[in-house]
Amino acid sequence: MNELPDVTATGADGQPLRLADLPRPLVVYFYPKDDTPGCTREAQDFSGLADDYAAASVQVVGISRDSVAKHAKFIAKHSLRVTLASDLDGQVTEAFGVWGEKQMYGRSYMGVERATFLFDRDGRLVREWRKVKVPDHAAAVLEAARAL
Numbered sequence: 001m002n003e004l005p006d007v008t009a010t011g012a013d014g015q016p017l018r019l020a021d022l023p024r025p026l027v028v029y030f031y032p033k034d035d036t037p038g039c040t041r042e043a044q045d046f047s048g049l050a051d052d053y054a055a056a057s058v059q060v061v062g063i064s065r066d067s068v069a070k071h072a073k074f075i076a077k078h079s080l081r082v083t084l085a086s087d088l089d090g091q092v093t094e095a096f097g098v099w100g101e102k103q104m105y106g107r108s109y110m111g112v113e114r115a116t117f118l119f120d121r122d123g124r125l126v127r128e129w130r131k132v133k134v135p136d137h138a139a140a141v142l143e144a145a146r147a148l
Contacts, residue, residue, distance in 0.1 A: 004123040005095040009063055009085035012071040017085045019061070019092070024123060025148050027053070027060045027141055029116040029132075030098045034066045034074040034084075038114070038134050043080050045138035050081040058145040063087050065112055116141055120148050 004019055004026065011017040019028065029046070031039040046053075046060050053060050061083045066074070071084045085092075093099040098113040114132040118141065119125055127144050129137070 001095075001097065002125055004119045004125070005092075007092045007095045009061075009087050009092045010068055012068060012075055012084045012086070014068050017061070017083075020123065022061065023057070023059045024119055024121045025056075025058045025145055026119045026123075027058060027116060027145060028096070028119070029060070029062050029114075029141075030093060030096065030112050031062060031064050031114055032112045033064060034070050035077065039064070040074075040078060042114070042132075042134045042137065043074070043082055043084070044078060045134070047079075047081040049138050049142055052142055053145070056142070056146050058142075059083070061085055063092055065090065065093065118144055118148075 006020045008016050008018045031042055033039055043062055063085045065087050068086045071086055075084060087093050090099055093112055098115045100113060101108055102111040116129040116132055117125060118127040
């Protein structure tokens, strides 16, 4: 993938969210599940830097396969300031190549890989992070976005 895929998720407000229509530079991050420890920390970290991302004119969108209703509860519970989107049908996670087999406690299952993608003003992919470790990740993405 070299360019922003033309795919549509569903925003936490229930409205279609076409990624190609969003302002750029754009950060799209994928996470496994709302309200789990790592995913909560990641959303809080991106939210905590929301003013810095805005000052750099960078839009941030977090995507999981959770429902719109679950996103709304997650946002309210943690006062999140980051845009979240739902990908119930898996179209977006497939387009980004982040849906696949995972292993936990010796068992295999299908799930979303924690990954982040940074697109420049022209929609070109300039950086991707796979198998993301949450601590300091949002700050590292911000530094890469500021360098554009």
